[in-house]
Amino acid sequence: MSLLNQVMRLPYVHGLWMRFPVGDVSTKVHWGLYPYPYYAYGVYWSAFLAKRLAIPRITAIEFGVAGGRGLLALEKATMEIERALDVGIDVVGFDSGEGMPEPTDYRDLPHIWGRGFYQMDHAKLRARLSKARLVIGDVRETIAKEVRSGQLAPIGFVAFDLDYYSSTKAAFDVFEDDGPSHLPRVHCYFDDVAANDLGCMNKYVGELRAIHEFNAAHPTRKISIFEQLRLSRPKWEHWQKKMYVMHDFAHPQYTTQVIPLEPKHTQRPL
Ligand SMILES: C[S@@+](CC[C@H](N)C(=O)[O-])C[C@H]1O[C@@H](n2cnc3c(N)ncnc32)[C@H](O)[C@@H]1O
Incomplete structure:
Protein backbone atom coordinates (compact mmCIF):
# COMPACT_ATOMS: atom_id res chain seq x y z
CA MET A 1 0.00 0.00 0.00
CA TYR A 34 -14.53 18.46 -2.73
CA PRO A 35 -17.76 19.37 -0.94
CA TYR A 36 -19.73 17.38 -3.58
CA PRO A 37 -17.03 14.81 -4.52
CA TYR A 38 -19.46 13.02 -6.87
CA TYR A 39 -19.90 16.19 -8.93
CA ALA A 40 -16.13 16.66 -9.12
CA TYR A 41 -15.70 13.00 -10.11
CA GLY A 42 -18.34 13.13 -12.86
CA VAL A 43 -17.17 16.44 -14.28
CA TYR A 44 -13.51 15.46 -14.20
CA TRP A 45 -14.04 12.25 -16.13
CA SER A 46 -16.44 13.78 -18.62
CA ALA A 47 -13.95 16.58 -19.32
CA PHE A 48 -11.20 13.96 -19.63
CA LEU A 49 -13.35 12.06 -22.14
CA ALA A 50 -14.01 15.27 -24.08
CA LYS A 51 -10.29 15.95 -24.26
CA ARG A 52 -9.60 12.46 -25.61
CA LEU A 53 -12.30 13.06 -28.24
CA ALA A 54 -10.87 16.51 -29.14
CA ILE A 55 -14.07 18.24 -27.99
CA PRO A 56 -13.01 21.65 -26.64
CA ARG A 57 -16.05 22.53 -24.54
CA ILE A 58 -18.76 20.65 -22.62
CA THR A 59 -21.80 21.44 -20.48
CA ALA A 60 -22.33 20.32 -16.87
CA ILE A 61 -25.93 20.47 -15.63
CA GLU A 62 -27.57 20.34 -12.23
CA PHE A 63 -31.32 19.57 -12.30
CA GLY A 64 -32.76 20.79 -9.01
CA VAL A 65 -30.86 23.69 -7.48
CA ALA A 66 -32.89 24.76 -4.40
CA GLY A 67 -30.67 26.92 -2.16
CA GLY A 68 -27.73 26.44 -4.51
CA ARG A 69 -25.26 24.55 -2.36
CA GLY A 70 -24.77 21.92 -5.09
CA LEU A 71 -24.59 24.39 -7.95
CA LEU A 72 -21.94 26.44 -6.15
CA ALA A 73 -19.93 23.27 -5.51
CA LEU A 74 -20.31 22.25 -9.16
CA GLU A 75 -19.21 25.68 -10.32
CA LYS A 76 -16.12 25.70 -8.11
CA ALA A 77 -15.05 22.19 -9.12
CA THR A 78 -15.50 22.91 -12.84
CA MET A 79 -13.35 26.03 -12.63
CA GLU A 80 -10.45 23.95 -11.28
CA ILE A 81 -11.05 21.06 -13.69
CA GLU A 82 -11.26 23.19 -16.83
CA ARG A 83 -7.93 24.80 -15.97
CA ALA A 84 -6.30 21.45 -15.26
CA LEU A 85 -7.54 19.68 -18.41
CA ASP A 86 -7.79 22.64 -20.76
CA VAL A 87 -11.41 21.84 -21.63
CA GLY A 88 -14.03 24.58 -21.30
CA ILE A 89 -16.99 23.69 -19.06
CA ASP A 90 -20.28 25.61 -19.02
CA VAL A 91 -22.45 25.15 -15.95
CA VAL A 92 -26.25 25.33 -16.07
CA GLY A 93 -28.70 24.88 -13.18
CA PHE A 94 -32.41 24.17 -13.76
CA ASP A 95 -34.99 24.85 -11.07
CA SER A 96 -38.58 26.01 -10.71
CA GLY A 97 -37.30 28.81 -8.49
CA GLU A 98 -40.20 28.27 -6.11
CA GLY A 99 -39.52 24.84 -4.67
CA MET A 100 -41.12 21.51 -5.48
CA PRO A 101 -44.26 21.53 -7.67
CA GLU A 102 -47.37 19.53 -6.77
CA PRO A 103 -46.61 15.77 -6.92
CA THR A 104 -48.46 13.99 -9.73
CA ASP A 105 -49.23 10.67 -8.01
CA TYR A 106 -47.62 7.92 -5.89
CA ARG A 107 -44.71 7.69 -8.37
CA ASP A 108 -43.51 11.12 -7.19
CA LEU A 109 -43.22 9.78 -3.64
CA PRO A 110 -45.59 12.26 -1.99
CA HIS A 111 -45.01 10.37 1.27
CA ILE A 112 -41.58 12.09 1.29
CA TRP A 113 -41.85 15.35 -0.65
CA GLY A 114 -44.52 17.95 -1.33
CA ARG A 115 -45.28 21.26 -2.96
CA GLY A 116 -43.04 24.12 -1.82
CA PHE A 117 -40.21 22.04 -0.36
CA TYR A 118 -36.70 23.47 -1.01
CA GLN A 119 -37.28 27.12 -1.79
CA MET A 120 -34.63 29.21 -3.50
CA ASP A 121 -33.36 32.57 -2.25
CA HIS A 122 -32.80 34.07 -5.70
CA ALA A 123 -30.92 37.21 -4.67
CA LYS A 124 -28.60 35.37 -2.30
CA LEU A 125 -27.79 32.65 -4.80
CA ARG A 126 -27.27 34.94 -7.78
CA ALA A 127 -24.91 37.10 -5.70
CA ARG A 128 -22.69 34.08 -5.06
CA LEU A 129 -22.64 32.54 -8.54
CA SER A 130 -19.82 33.53 -10.83
CA LYS A 131 -20.19 31.55 -14.05
CA ALA A 132 -23.15 29.19 -13.70
CA ARG A 133 -26.35 30.05 -15.54
CA LEU A 134 -29.72 29.55 -13.87
CA VAL A 135 -32.71 28.47 -15.97
CA ILE A 136 -35.80 29.21 -13.92
CA GLY A 137 -39.14 27.51 -14.57
CA ASP A 138 -40.68 24.07 -14.59
CA VAL A 139 -38.31 21.68 -16.39
CA ARG A 140 -41.31 20.37 -18.32
CA GLU A 141 -41.27 23.73 -20.13
CA THR A 142 -37.69 25.00 -19.94
CA ILE A 143 -35.58 22.07 -21.14
CA ALA A 144 -36.72 21.78 -24.71
CA LYS A 145 -36.15 25.49 -25.36
CA GLU A 146 -32.75 25.44 -23.69
CA VAL A 147 -31.43 22.25 -25.24
CA ARG A 148 -32.77 23.02 -28.71
CA SER A 149 -31.40 26.58 -28.66
CA GLY A 150 -28.29 25.23 -30.38
CA GLN A 151 -26.21 27.20 -27.89
CA LEU A 152 -25.25 24.39 -25.49
CA ALA A 153 -21.84 22.75 -25.73
CA PRO A 154 -22.12 18.92 -25.72
CA ILE A 155 -23.51 17.65 -22.43
CA GLY A 156 -20.88 15.77 -20.42
CA PHE A 157 -22.19 15.60 -16.87
CA VAL A 158 -25.69 15.77 -15.39
CA ALA A 159 -26.69 15.76 -11.72
CA PHE A 160 -30.33 14.74 -11.26
CA ASP A 161 -31.77 16.05 -8.00
CA LEU A 162 -35.39 16.81 -8.86
CA ASP A 163 -36.66 14.12 -6.45
CA TYR A 164 -39.89 13.36 -8.33
CA TYR A 165 -40.42 10.67 -10.96
CA SER A 166 -42.40 13.09 -13.16
CA SER A 167 -39.71 15.82 -13.05
CA THR A 168 -36.86 13.38 -13.68
CA LYS A 169 -38.72 11.79 -16.60
CA ALA A 170 -39.21 15.27 -18.09
CA ALA A 171 -35.52 16.10 -17.53
CA PHE A 172 -34.47 13.10 -19.65
CA ASP A 173 -35.44 15.26 -22.61
CA VAL A 174 -31.77 16.40 -22.47
CA PHE A 175 -30.80 13.02 -23.89
CA GLU A 176 -33.24 13.01 -26.80
CA ASP A 177 -31.14 14.78 -29.43
CA ASP A 178 -28.57 13.23 -31.73
CA GLY A 179 -24.98 12.43 -30.83
CA PRO A 180 -23.20 15.75 -31.10
CA SER A 181 -25.47 17.29 -28.44
CA HIS A 182 -23.90 15.06 -25.79
CA LEU A 183 -20.78 12.98 -25.25
CA PRO A 184 -21.08 9.28 -26.18
CA ARG A 185 -21.07 8.47 -22.48
CA VAL A 186 -22.58 11.10 -20.16
CA HIS A 187 -21.65 10.83 -16.49
CA CYS A 188 -24.75 11.18 -14.30
CA TYR A 189 -25.38 11.50 -10.59
CA PHE A 190 -28.82 10.52 -9.23
CA ASP A 191 -29.42 11.82 -5.74
CA ASP A 192 -32.53 9.81 -4.95
CA VAL A 193 -31.98 6.24 -6.05
CA ALA A 194 -30.80 4.83 -2.76
CA ALA A 195 -31.93 4.14 0.79
CA ASN A 196 -34.04 6.82 2.57
CA ASP A 197 -35.34 5.00 5.64
CA LEU A 198 -38.95 6.16 5.38
CA GLY A 199 -39.02 6.65 1.61
CA CYS A 200 -37.92 3.06 0.82
CA MET A 201 -36.60 3.68 -2.69
CA ASN A 202 -37.45 1.10 -5.29
CA LYS A 203 -37.62 0.75 -9.07
CA TYR A 204 -41.40 1.30 -9.26
CA VAL A 205 -41.26 4.93 -8.12
CA GLY A 206 -39.10 8.05 -8.27
CA GLU A 207 -35.86 8.39 -10.22
CA LEU A 208 -35.41 4.63 -10.57
CA ARG A 209 -38.76 4.29 -12.32
CA ALA A 210 -37.87 7.15 -14.69
CA ILE A 211 -34.57 5.41 -15.51
CA HIS A 212 -36.30 2.07 -16.20
CA GLU A 213 -38.83 3.74 -18.49
CA PHE A 214 -36.11 5.66 -20.37
CA ASN A 215 -34.21 2.43 -20.98
CA ALA A 216 -37.34 0.58 -22.13
CA ALA A 217 -38.14 3.35 -24.62
CA HIS A 218 -34.62 3.68 -26.11
CA PRO A 219 -33.11 0.64 -27.85
CA THR A 220 -29.67 2.23 -28.31
CA ARG A 221 -29.51 4.59 -25.31
CA LYS A 222 -29.28 3.24 -21.80
CA ILE A 223 -28.84 4.86 -18.41
CA SER A 224 -26.89 2.31 -16.43
CA ILE A 225 -25.28 2.25 -13.00
CA PHE A 226 -21.50 2.63 -13.03
CA GLU A 227 -20.69 -0.98 -12.18
CA GLN A 228 -18.14 -1.61 -9.42
CA LEU A 229 -17.06 2.03 -9.17
CA ARG A 230 -15.56 1.10 -5.80
CA LEU A 231 -12.69 -0.58 -7.70
CA SER A 232 -11.55 2.81 -9.06
CA ARG A 233 -11.82 4.58 -5.72
CA PRO A 234 -9.48 4.42 -2.73
CA LYS A 235 -12.32 3.71 -0.28
CA TRP A 236 -16.06 3.12 -0.05
CA GLU A 237 -18.16 6.29 -0.42
CA HIS A 238 -21.98 6.21 -0.22
CA TRP A 239 -22.36 8.10 -3.52
CA GLN A 240 -20.69 5.35 -5.53
CA LYS A 241 -24.13 3.69 -5.79
CA LYS A 242 -25.58 6.89 -7.23
CA MET A 243 -23.25 7.27 -10.23
CA TYR A 244 -24.73 6.27 -13.55
CA VAL A 245 -23.74 6.74 -17.19
CA MET A 246 -26.02 7.49 -20.14
CA HIS A 247 -24.60 5.34 -22.94
CA ASP A 248 -25.50 6.39 -26.47
CA PHE A 249 -24.38 3.26 -28.34
CA ALA A 250 -25.25 4.80 -31.73
CA HIS A 251 -23.23 7.98 -31.06
CA PRO A 252 -20.70 8.51 -33.87
CA GLN A 253 -17.87 8.58 -31.31
CA TYR A 254 -19.05 5.77 -29.00
CA THR A 255 -16.43 3.38 -30.34
CA THR A 256 -13.57 5.88 -30.65
CA GLN A 257 -10.61 4.58 -28.68
CA VAL A 258 -10.06 6.91 -25.71
CA ILE A 259 -7.70 5.17 -23.29
CA PRO A 260 -4.35 7.02 -23.35
CA LEU A 261 -1.78 5.08 -25.37
CA GLU A 262 0.72 4.71 -22.56
CA PRO A 263 2.58 1.52 -21.65
CA LYS A 264 0.58 1.08 -18.43
CA HIS A 265 -2.59 0.73 -20.53
CA THR A 266 -1.21 -1.06 -23.58
CA GLN A 267 1.44 -3.49 -22.32
CA ARG A 268 1.26 -6.53 -20.13
CA PRO A 269 4.70 -7.26 -18.68
CA LEU A 270 5.53 -10.88 -17.91
C1 LIG B 1 -33.65 18.45 -3.30
S1 LIG B 1 -33.81 19.98 -4.11
C2 LIG B 1 -32.24 20.21 -4.91
C3 LIG B 1 -31.06 20.36 -3.97
C4 LIG B 1 -29.77 20.76 -4.62
N1 LIG B 1 -29.39 19.90 -5.72
C5 LIG B 1 -28.62 20.78 -3.61
O1 LIG B 1 -27.76 19.88 -3.67
O2 LIG B 1 -28.55 21.67 -2.79
C6 LIG B 1 -34.92 19.60 -5.42
C7 LIG B 1 -35.25 20.78 -6.32
O3 LIG B 1 -35.88 20.30 -7.50
C8 LIG B 1 -36.72 21.33 -7.99
N2 LIG B 1 -37.75 20.72 -8.87
C9 LIG B 1 -38.46 19.59 -8.69
N3 LIG B 1 -39.30 19.37 -9.72
C10 LIG B 1 -39.10 20.39 -10.60
C11 LIG B 1 -39.65 20.71 -11.86
N4 LIG B 1 -40.62 19.96 -12.44
N5 LIG B 1 -39.18 21.82 -12.50
C12 LIG B 1 -38.22 22.58 -11.93
N6 LIG B 1 -37.66 22.33 -10.73
C13 LIG B 1 -38.11 21.25 -10.06
C14 LIG B 1 -37.31 21.98 -6.77
O4 LIG B 1 -37.59 23.34 -7.02
C15 LIG B 1 -36.21 21.80 -5.71
O5 LIG B 1 -35.53 22.99 -5.48
Whole structure:
Protein backbone atom coordinates (compact mmCIF):
# COMPACT_ATOMS: atom_id res chain seq x y z
CA MET A 1 0.00 0.00 0.00
CA SER A 2 1.37 3.45 -0.91
CA LEU A 3 2.44 5.88 1.78
CA LEU A 4 -0.40 8.23 0.82
CA ASN A 5 -2.93 5.41 1.22
CA GLN A 6 -1.59 4.71 4.69
CA VAL A 7 -1.63 8.38 5.69
CA MET A 8 -5.21 8.77 4.43
CA ARG A 9 -6.34 6.01 6.80
CA LEU A 10 -5.35 8.14 9.79
CA PRO A 11 -8.21 9.97 11.51
CA TYR A 12 -8.70 13.64 10.63
CA VAL A 13 -6.34 13.57 7.61
CA HIS A 14 -9.17 13.75 5.07
CA GLY A 15 -10.80 16.66 6.91
CA LEU A 16 -7.50 18.48 7.26
CA TRP A 17 -6.74 18.09 3.55
CA MET A 18 -10.25 19.37 2.76
CA ARG A 19 -9.47 22.50 4.78
CA PHE A 20 -6.15 23.05 3.00
CA PRO A 21 -6.81 21.57 -0.47
CA VAL A 22 -3.31 21.57 -1.91
CA GLY A 23 -2.38 19.14 -4.69
CA ASP A 24 -3.24 18.64 -8.33
CA VAL A 25 -6.84 18.29 -9.45
CA SER A 26 -6.69 14.60 -10.40
CA THR A 27 -5.34 13.72 -6.94
CA LYS A 28 -8.03 15.79 -5.24
CA VAL A 29 -10.76 14.17 -7.37
CA HIS A 30 -9.35 10.74 -6.56
CA TRP A 31 -9.43 11.39 -2.83
CA GLY A 32 -12.79 13.16 -2.94
CA LEU A 33 -11.52 16.46 -1.56
CA TYR A 34 -14.53 18.46 -2.73
CA PRO A 35 -17.76 19.37 -0.94
CA TYR A 36 -19.73 17.38 -3.58
CA PRO A 37 -17.03 14.81 -4.52
CA TYR A 38 -19.46 13.02 -6.87
CA TYR A 39 -19.90 16.19 -8.93
CA ALA A 40 -16.13 16.66 -9.12
CA TYR A 41 -15.70 13.00 -10.11
CA GLY A 42 -18.34 13.13 -12.86
CA VAL A 43 -17.17 16.44 -14.28
CA TYR A 44 -13.51 15.46 -14.20
CA TRP A 45 -14.04 12.25 -16.13
CA SER A 46 -16.44 13.78 -18.62
CA ALA A 47 -13.95 16.58 -19.32
CA PHE A 48 -11.20 13.96 -19.63
CA LEU A 49 -13.35 12.06 -22.14
CA ALA A 50 -14.01 15.27 -24.08
CA LYS A 51 -10.29 15.95 -24.26
CA ARG A 52 -9.60 12.46 -25.61
CA LEU A 53 -12.30 13.06 -28.24
CA ALA A 54 -10.87 16.51 -29.14
CA ILE A 55 -14.07 18.24 -27.99
CA PRO A 56 -13.01 21.65 -26.64
CA ARG A 57 -16.05 22.53 -24.54
CA ILE A 58 -18.76 20.65 -22.62
CA THR A 59 -21.80 21.44 -20.48
CA ALA A 60 -22.33 20.32 -16.87
CA ILE A 61 -25.93 20.47 -15.63
CA GLU A 62 -27.57 20.34 -12.23
CA PHE A 63 -31.32 19.57 -12.30
CA GLY A 64 -32.76 20.79 -9.01
CA VAL A 65 -30.86 23.69 -7.48
CA ALA A 66 -32.89 24.76 -4.40
CA GLY A 67 -30.67 26.92 -2.16
CA GLY A 68 -27.73 26.44 -4.51
CA ARG A 69 -25.26 24.55 -2.36
CA GLY A 70 -24.77 21.92 -5.09
CA LEU A 71 -24.59 24.39 -7.95
CA LEU A 72 -21.94 26.44 -6.15
CA ALA A 73 -19.93 23.27 -5.51
CA LEU A 74 -20.31 22.25 -9.16
CA GLU A 75 -19.21 25.68 -10.32
CA LYS A 76 -16.12 25.70 -8.11
CA ALA A 77 -15.05 22.19 -9.12
CA THR A 78 -15.50 22.91 -12.84
CA MET A 79 -13.35 26.03 -12.63
CA GLU A 80 -10.45 23.95 -11.28
CA ILE A 81 -11.05 21.06 -13.69
CA GLU A 82 -11.26 23.19 -16.83
CA ARG A 83 -7.93 24.80 -15.97
CA ALA A 84 -6.30 21.45 -15.26
CA LEU A 85 -7.54 19.68 -18.41
CA ASP A 86 -7.79 22.64 -20.76
CA VAL A 87 -11.41 21.84 -21.63
CA GLY A 88 -14.03 24.58 -21.30
CA ILE A 89 -16.99 23.69 -19.06
CA ASP A 90 -20.28 25.61 -19.02
CA VAL A 91 -22.45 25.15 -15.95
CA VAL A 92 -26.25 25.33 -16.07
CA GLY A 93 -28.70 24.88 -13.18
CA PHE A 94 -32.41 24.17 -13.76
CA ASP A 95 -34.99 24.85 -11.07
CA SER A 96 -38.58 26.01 -10.71
CA GLY A 97 -37.30 28.81 -8.49
CA GLU A 98 -40.20 28.27 -6.11
CA GLY A 99 -39.52 24.84 -4.67
CA MET A 100 -41.12 21.51 -5.48
CA PRO A 101 -44.26 21.53 -7.67
CA GLU A 102 -47.37 19.53 -6.77
CA PRO A 103 -46.61 15.77 -6.92
CA THR A 104 -48.46 13.99 -9.73
CA ASP A 105 -49.23 10.67 -8.01
CA TYR A 106 -47.62 7.92 -5.89
CA ARG A 107 -44.71 7.69 -8.37
CA ASP A 108 -43.51 11.12 -7.19
CA LEU A 109 -43.22 9.78 -3.64
CA PRO A 110 -45.59 12.26 -1.99
CA HIS A 111 -45.01 10.37 1.27
CA ILE A 112 -41.58 12.09 1.29
CA TRP A 113 -41.85 15.35 -0.65
CA GLY A 114 -44.52 17.95 -1.33
CA ARG A 115 -45.28 21.26 -2.96
CA GLY A 116 -43.04 24.12 -1.82
CA PHE A 117 -40.21 22.04 -0.36
CA TYR A 118 -36.70 23.47 -1.01
CA GLN A 119 -37.28 27.12 -1.79
CA MET A 120 -34.63 29.21 -3.50
CA ASP A 121 -33.36 32.57 -2.25
CA HIS A 122 -32.80 34.07 -5.70
CA ALA A 123 -30.92 37.21 -4.67
CA LYS A 124 -28.60 35.37 -2.30
CA LEU A 125 -27.79 32.65 -4.80
CA ARG A 126 -27.27 34.94 -7.78
CA ALA A 127 -24.91 37.10 -5.70
CA ARG A 128 -22.69 34.08 -5.06
CA LEU A 129 -22.64 32.54 -8.54
CA SER A 130 -19.82 33.53 -10.83
CA LYS A 131 -20.19 31.55 -14.05
CA ALA A 132 -23.15 29.19 -13.70
CA ARG A 133 -26.35 30.05 -15.54
CA LEU A 134 -29.72 29.55 -13.87
CA VAL A 135 -32.71 28.47 -15.97
CA ILE A 136 -35.80 29.21 -13.92
CA GLY A 137 -39.14 27.51 -14.57
CA ASP A 138 -40.68 24.07 -14.59
CA VAL A 139 -38.31 21.68 -16.39
CA ARG A 140 -41.31 20.37 -18.32
CA GLU A 141 -41.27 23.73 -20.13
CA THR A 142 -37.69 25.00 -19.94
CA ILE A 143 -35.58 22.07 -21.14
CA ALA A 144 -36.72 21.78 -24.71
CA LYS A 145 -36.15 25.49 -25.36
CA GLU A 146 -32.75 25.44 -23.69
CA VAL A 147 -31.43 22.25 -25.24
CA ARG A 148 -32.77 23.02 -28.71
CA SER A 149 -31.40 26.58 -28.66
CA GLY A 150 -28.29 25.23 -30.38
CA GLN A 151 -26.21 27.20 -27.89
CA LEU A 152 -25.25 24.39 -25.49
CA ALA A 153 -21.84 22.75 -25.73
CA PRO A 154 -22.12 18.92 -25.72
CA ILE A 155 -23.51 17.65 -22.43
CA GLY A 156 -20.88 15.77 -20.42
CA PHE A 157 -22.19 15.60 -16.87
CA VAL A 158 -25.69 15.77 -15.39
CA ALA A 159 -26.69 15.76 -11.72
CA PHE A 160 -30.33 14.74 -11.26
CA ASP A 161 -31.77 16.05 -8.00
CA LEU A 162 -35.39 16.81 -8.86
CA ASP A 163 -36.66 14.12 -6.45
CA TYR A 164 -39.89 13.36 -8.33
CA TYR A 165 -40.42 10.67 -10.96
CA SER A 166 -42.40 13.09 -13.16
CA SER A 167 -39.71 15.82 -13.05
CA THR A 168 -36.86 13.38 -13.68
CA LYS A 169 -38.72 11.79 -16.60
CA ALA A 170 -39.21 15.27 -18.09
CA ALA A 171 -35.52 16.10 -17.53
CA PHE A 172 -34.47 13.10 -19.65
CA ASP A 173 -35.44 15.26 -22.61
CA VAL A 174 -31.77 16.40 -22.47
CA PHE A 175 -30.80 13.02 -23.89
CA GLU A 176 -33.24 13.01 -26.80
CA ASP A 177 -31.14 14.78 -29.43
CA ASP A 178 -28.57 13.23 -31.73
CA GLY A 179 -24.98 12.43 -30.83
CA PRO A 180 -23.20 15.75 -31.10
CA SER A 181 -25.47 17.29 -28.44
CA HIS A 182 -23.90 15.06 -25.79
CA LEU A 183 -20.78 12.98 -25.25
CA PRO A 184 -21.08 9.28 -26.18
CA ARG A 185 -21.07 8.47 -22.48
CA VAL A 186 -22.58 11.10 -20.16
CA HIS A 187 -21.65 10.83 -16.49
CA CYS A 188 -24.75 11.18 -14.30
CA TYR A 189 -25.38 11.50 -10.59
CA PHE A 190 -28.82 10.52 -9.23
CA ASP A 191 -29.42 11.82 -5.74
CA ASP A 192 -32.53 9.81 -4.95
CA VAL A 193 -31.98 6.24 -6.05
CA ALA A 194 -30.80 4.83 -2.76
CA ALA A 195 -31.93 4.14 0.79
CA ASN A 196 -34.04 6.82 2.57
CA ASP A 197 -35.34 5.00 5.64
CA LEU A 198 -38.95 6.16 5.38
CA GLY A 199 -39.02 6.65 1.61
CA CYS A 200 -37.92 3.06 0.82
CA MET A 201 -36.60 3.68 -2.69
CA ASN A 202 -37.45 1.10 -5.29
CA LYS A 203 -37.62 0.75 -9.07
CA TYR A 204 -41.40 1.30 -9.26
CA VAL A 205 -41.26 4.93 -8.12
CA GLY A 206 -39.10 8.05 -8.27
CA GLU A 207 -35.86 8.39 -10.22
CA LEU A 208 -35.41 4.63 -10.57
CA ARG A 209 -38.76 4.29 -12.32
CA ALA A 210 -37.87 7.15 -14.69
CA ILE A 211 -34.57 5.41 -15.51
CA HIS A 212 -36.30 2.07 -16.20
CA GLU A 213 -38.83 3.74 -18.49
CA PHE A 214 -36.11 5.66 -20.37
CA ASN A 215 -34.21 2.43 -20.98
CA ALA A 216 -37.34 0.58 -22.13
CA ALA A 217 -38.14 3.35 -24.62
CA HIS A 218 -34.62 3.68 -26.11
CA PRO A 219 -33.11 0.64 -27.85
CA THR A 220 -29.67 2.23 -28.31
CA ARG A 221 -29.51 4.59 -25.31
CA LYS A 222 -29.28 3.24 -21.80
CA ILE A 223 -28.84 4.86 -18.41
CA SER A 224 -26.89 2.31 -16.43
CA ILE A 225 -25.28 2.25 -13.00
CA PHE A 226 -21.50 2.63 -13.03
CA GLU A 227 -20.69 -0.98 -12.18
CA GLN A 228 -18.14 -1.61 -9.42
CA LEU A 229 -17.06 2.03 -9.17
CA ARG A 230 -15.56 1.10 -5.80
CA LEU A 231 -12.69 -0.58 -7.70
CA SER A 232 -11.55 2.81 -9.06
CA ARG A 233 -11.82 4.58 -5.72
CA PRO A 234 -9.48 4.42 -2.73
CA LYS A 235 -12.32 3.71 -0.28
CA TRP A 236 -16.06 3.12 -0.05
CA GLU A 237 -18.16 6.29 -0.42
CA HIS A 238 -21.98 6.21 -0.22
CA TRP A 239 -22.36 8.10 -3.52
CA GLN A 240 -20.69 5.35 -5.53
CA LYS A 241 -24.13 3.69 -5.79
CA LYS A 242 -25.58 6.89 -7.23
CA MET A 243 -23.25 7.27 -10.23
CA TYR A 244 -24.73 6.27 -13.55
CA VAL A 245 -23.74 6.74 -17.19
CA MET A 246 -26.02 7.49 -20.14
CA HIS A 247 -24.60 5.34 -22.94
CA ASP A 248 -25.50 6.39 -26.47
CA PHE A 249 -24.38 3.26 -28.34
CA ALA A 250 -25.25 4.80 -31.73
CA HIS A 251 -23.23 7.98 -31.06
CA PRO A 252 -20.70 8.51 -33.87
CA GLN A 253 -17.87 8.58 -31.31
CA TYR A 254 -19.05 5.77 -29.00
CA THR A 255 -16.43 3.38 -30.34
CA THR A 256 -13.57 5.88 -30.65
CA GLN A 257 -10.61 4.58 -28.68
CA VAL A 258 -10.06 6.91 -25.71
CA ILE A 259 -7.70 5.17 -23.29
CA PRO A 260 -4.35 7.02 -23.35
CA LEU A 261 -1.78 5.08 -25.37
CA GLU A 262 0.72 4.71 -22.56
CA PRO A 263 2.58 1.52 -21.65
CA LYS A 264 0.58 1.08 -18.43
CA HIS A 265 -2.59 0.73 -20.53
CA THR A 266 -1.21 -1.06 -23.58
CA GLN A 267 1.44 -3.49 -22.32
CA ARG A 268 1.26 -6.53 -20.13
CA PRO A 269 4.70 -7.26 -18.68
CA LEU A 270 5.53 -10.88 -17.91
C1 LIG B 1 -33.65 18.45 -3.30
S1 LIG B 1 -33.81 19.98 -4.11
C2 LIG B 1 -32.24 20.21 -4.91
C3 LIG B 1 -31.06 20.36 -3.97
C4 LIG B 1 -29.77 20.76 -4.62
N1 LIG B 1 -29.39 19.90 -5.72
C5 LIG B 1 -28.62 20.78 -3.61
O1 LIG B 1 -27.76 19.88 -3.67
O2 LIG B 1 -28.55 21.67 -2.79
C6 LIG B 1 -34.92 19.60 -5.42
C7 LIG B 1 -35.25 20.78 -6.32
O3 LIG B 1 -35.88 20.30 -7.50
C8 LIG B 1 -36.72 21.33 -7.99
N2 LIG B 1 -37.75 20.72 -8.87
C9 LIG B 1 -38.46 19.59 -8.69
N3 LIG B 1 -39.30 19.37 -9.72
C10 LIG B 1 -39.10 20.39 -10.60
C11 LIG B 1 -39.65 20.71 -11.86
N4 LIG B 1 -40.62 19.96 -12.44
N5 LIG B 1 -39.18 21.82 -12.50
C12 LIG B 1 -38.22 22.58 -11.93
N6 LIG B 1 -37.66 22.33 -10.73
C13 LIG B 1 -38.11 21.25 -10.06
C14 LIG B 1 -37.31 21.98 -6.77
O4 LIG B 1 -37.59 23.34 -7.02
C15 LIG B 1 -36.21 21.80 -5.71
O5 LIG B 1 -35.53 22.99 -5.48
